[in-house]
Amino acid sequence: MTSVFTYTPQDPDFTETDTVTFSITIIDPCETTVINDAVFSPTTLTVINGETGTMTFNEVTDSIEVLRNIDTLCQSRSYVLYMNDGVTPASFLTLSGPAGGPHTITAAPTLDAHEGPWQFKLKTTLDAYPSNANNDHMTSIPVVVNGASCNPAGLGWVATPQVT
Amino acid sequence: MTIAAADCDCTGIIRTFPTLVTHTGAVSDGGTTVAIPEGVVDQTASELLNPKIRKCFSSGTVCNNSGSTYVVKNTDNSQLNAAFLSSTGTHVVVTATNGDVVGTHNLRIVMTNQYGDTIEYDRLDIVITCTIASINNVAAPTTGLQYVLYETTHSVDLSGSVYTQTPDCRFILTMAHTWAIDAASPITVNQGNP
Numbered sequence: 001m002t003s004v005f006t007y008t009p010q011d012p013d014f015t016e017t018d019t020v021t022f023s024i025t026i027i028d029p030c031e032t033t034v035i036n037d038a039v040f041s042p043t044t045l046t047v048i049n050g051e052t053g054t055m056t057f058n059e060v061t062d063s064i065e066v067l068r069n070i071d072t073l074c075q076s077r078s079y080v081l082y083m084n085d086g087v088t089p090a091s092f093l094t095l096s097g098p099a100g101g102p103h104t105i106t107a108a109p110t111l112d113a114h115e116g117p118w119q120f121k122l123k124t125t126l127d128a129y130p131s132n133a134n135n136d137h138m139t140s141i142p143v144v145v146n147g148a149s150c151n152p153a154g155l156g157w158v159a160t161p162q163v164t
Numbered sequence: 165m166t167i168a169a170a171d172c173d174c175t176g177i178i179r180t181f182p183t184l185v186t187h188t189g190a191v192s193d194g195g196t197t198v199a200i201p202e203g204v205v206d207q208t209a210s211e212l213l214n215p216k217i218r219k220c221f222s223s224g225t226v227c228n229n230s231g232s233t234y235v236v237k238n239t240d241n242s243q244l245n246a247a248f249l250s251s252t253g254t255h256v257v258v259t260a261t262n263g264d265v266v267g268t269h270n271l272r273i274v275m276t277n278q279y280g281d282t283i284e285y286d287r288l289d290i291v292i293t294c295t296i297a298s299i300n301n302v303a304a305p306t307t308g309l310q311y312v313l314y315e316t317t318h319s320v321d322l323s324g325s326v327y328t329q330t331p332d333c334r335f336i337l338t339m340a341h342t343w344a345i346d347a348a349s350p351i352t353v354n355q356g357n358p
Contacts, residue, residue, distance in 0.1 A: 005299050005327070006338045014296045014337075018327075022304040024320065024351060027312045068314045 030074035033064040035124050035137035044142040045107050049115050051148075052108045059101035060124045060139075072100070075128045079103060082121040086138050090120050093143070109145040118143040173216035174227035174279035179203035181285040187258065191266065191294040192331040195259045200233050200251065201287045203275050231277035238272035238286045249290065260292045263334030267292060294333035302327060319354070 001021075007014040038057040047053030065073040076099065081090035092114055097103035105122075109115070120141040126132055182201035189196050205227060211218040220227050235251045236242060244250065248265045250257045256271070269290040276282045302325035311318040329335065343353050 001322070002342045002344070003327070004340045004342075006340075007296055007335050008338075009335070010295060016299050018299065018301040020302055020304050020325070022309060022320075024349075025310045026349070027310060029312050029314065064314070070314070073314070 029064040030062075030126065030129050031132055032134065033062040033074055033126075033129075033132065034134045035060060035062045035077075035126065036066070037137075038122050038124065038139040040105075040141065044144060045105065046144045046146065047107045047109060048146050049109045049112070049148045052106055054104050054106050055141075056097075056102050056104050057122075059103075060137075062126070074126050076100075076126075078125045078127055080123045080125075081105065081141070082123060082138075084119050084121070086121040086123070093120055093141070105141065107143055107145070112147075115145045115147050118145065170215040170219045172220035172223055172225045173214070174220050174225075175216075176210070176214045177217060177227045177277075177280040178206045178210045178213060179275075179277070179280055179283055180206045180209075181283070182287050184287045184289065186289045186291060188291040188293065189258055189260055190331075191260045191263060191292065191333060192297070193258070193260060195257065197252075198256045198258060198288070198290070200235060200254055200256055200273055202231075202233065202273075203277075203283050203285065205280075227279050231275055233273055233275045235271050235273055235288070238270040241272060244271075256288065256290070258290055258292075262332040263294050263329075265292050266294045266333065294331060294335070296329050296331075296333050296335065296337075298330045299327050299337075300330070 002017060002019045005014070005016045005018070038060045040055045040057050042055055045053050045055040059072065060077060060079075062074055065071060079095055081093045081095055082088060083090055092107055092109045092111075094106045094108070095103060096106065118141075120143055122139045122141055124137045124139065126135050129135060181203055185198070185201045187196070187198040207221060210227070211221060217227065219225075232253060233251070234253070235244060235249070235256055237244065245265070247261075248259060249269065249271075250259075260266075269292070270286055271288040271290065272284055272286050273288060274282065274284050302322075305320055305322060305325075308318070308320045327339075329337075345351050345353070
């Protein structure tokens, strides 16, 4: 701000120019927003080994968009599924759905080793704010794979060798 | 009939008013002292008036000018603003600390004498001027300099910035504030309170 002071009755006229300089920092709250947990429906994905099961979730929210009540204020977000350790890619879960949600998680276990309770991880990332220290938020995904019941209906057969 | 020589008696002595003294000072002076002009014995007029006075002068007795003075405003004989003008009896002490006393102050002197009548005369003017030398440059604000997007309108309060004239003339100046703001920023100036 520059201020010019003048007083013409003074001889010679008094004139002085003073300048004060300051900066205003504008902060993007998305740089520090906290990503919320994904809300799954149903809350636990239960599936029988050999079958498929699904659960859905809407676009994950974050603290600033909730505070300001403006959806996806911090723009798009990406999702990746991991095993319990949060590092290894999920083995029998897949993610589908349009950008912006709703998103669908499909479990398709096929191995005996898949049976049991799981806590998969859903990593949510704000695409435009990689420097946000709260980015890459992990939400646990409860998955229960139950053992299959005996069902010979699907047995496979092979032809015996020709008998001459 | 015997006419005896008069004895010396200064009672009827006459004084003349001193010439006008005009003291010009400034707020930045820091304080000055001005001698109070005193009435002067008019020997000629006094001797014509009374042979007793002539006797005094002819016999070598001086009708001295001793007396006391005090100073008042000539407009209404009221007391002086003691913080600005005060009298020591022989001098007026002028202490002009701010622009409130800028102007001409006509003073009346009341001189009470050992001999002769008390006299009053308007023979001392105090003229105070003030010349602005500078105005302080205010410090930049240190608080409220951060705005988080999507919050309500944010204002930086500069009302605490006080511009002071040196010396303290207290003149009403013309002030014009202008801003240089990055055109790309969303910051605007409240024109109603720039």
